[in-house]
Amino acid sequence: xxxxxxxxxxxxxxxxxxxxxxxxxxxxxxxMSWYRQDPGLGLRQIYYSMNVEVTDKGDxxxxxxxxxxxxxxxxxxxxxxxxxxxxxxxxxxxxRLSSTDTQYFGPGTRLTVL
Amino acid sequence: DQQVKQNSPSLSVxxxxxxxxxxxxxxxxxxxxxxxxxxxxxxxTFLISISSxxxxxxxxxxxxxxNKSAKxxxxxxxxxxxxxxxxxxxxxxxxxxxxxLTFGKGTMLxxxx
Numbered sequence: 001x002x003x004x005x006x007x008x009x010x011x012x013x014x015x016x017x018x019x020x021x022x023x024x025x026x027x028x029x030x031x032m033s034w035y036r037q038d039p040g041l042g043l044r045q046i047y048y049s050m051n052v053e054v055t056d057k058g059d060x061x062x063x064x065x066x067x068x069x070x071x072x073x074x075x076x077x078x079x080x081x082x083x084x085x086x087x088x089x090x091x092x093x094x095x096r097l098s099s100t101d102t103q104y105f106g107p108g109t110r111l112t113v114l
Numbered sequence: 115d116q117q118v119k120q121n122s123p124s125l126s127v128x129x130x131x132x133x134x135x136x137x138x139x140x141x142x143x144x145x146x147x148x149x150x151x152x153x154x155x156x157x158x159t160f161l162i163s164i165s166s167x168x169x170x171x172x173x174x175x176x177x178x179x180x181n182k183s184a185k186x187x188x189x190x191x192x193x194x195x196x197x198x199x200x201x202x203x204x205x206x207x208x209x210x211x212x213x214x215l216t217f218g219k220g221t222m223l224x225x226x227x
Contacts, residue, residue: 042219105157
């Protein structure tokens with residue numbers, strides 16, 4: 001089954017404790033992206049990757065890191081999480097970044113930083 | 115500056131009636147528009163899209179209309195069903211230059227039996 005998976009689905013952590021949210025897709029997609037969803041703000045892009053070893057900042061990259069060492073994986077790293085990073089995070093992928101390519105979203109990771 | 119605006123946070127409709135969700139954009143370079151639907155505890159799923167060379171695209175009960183001069187698009191759902199209750203996100207991109215998607219804040223649709 002074609003899908004985007006994220007782990008963990010729920011995470012409660014404390015300020016400053018490094019964490020990684022994993023994202024994996026099994027569709028051989030080149031393009032992957034991370035979004036956060038906050039009440040009243042909709043979906044905002046954090047980082048994206050056009051292909052292996054090619055990443056770029058989205059609209060809200062501060063406090064986040066990513067890496068793309070393999071095509072299927074695109075982990076989101078919070079080196080020193082803060083309470084303002086409490087949010088619902090979505091990973092997405094598409095074949096390429098072109099007009100007609102549909103983005104497939106993962107189920108989301110709800111992160112709480114205390 | 116918010117480039118894609120969904121000014122109605124919520125909309126309530128009765129089953130069988132038409133649901134109309136609206137979206138406005140400010141960036142005149144946008145030339146491809148999409149609607150995503152999101153259920154609680156799930157990721158958004160693609161619903162329907164439209165290119166700027168068209169003014170209408172239809173897929174079953176879902177139709178998207180684009181008014182380029184007004185920088186406005188709308189999603190019509192006819193007839194609405196309780197299973198359509200979800201958050202609907204409007205998104206836009208500039209095709210050339212491989213720009214990424216810009217999303218609106220979403221509209222929560224509630225279809226009551």
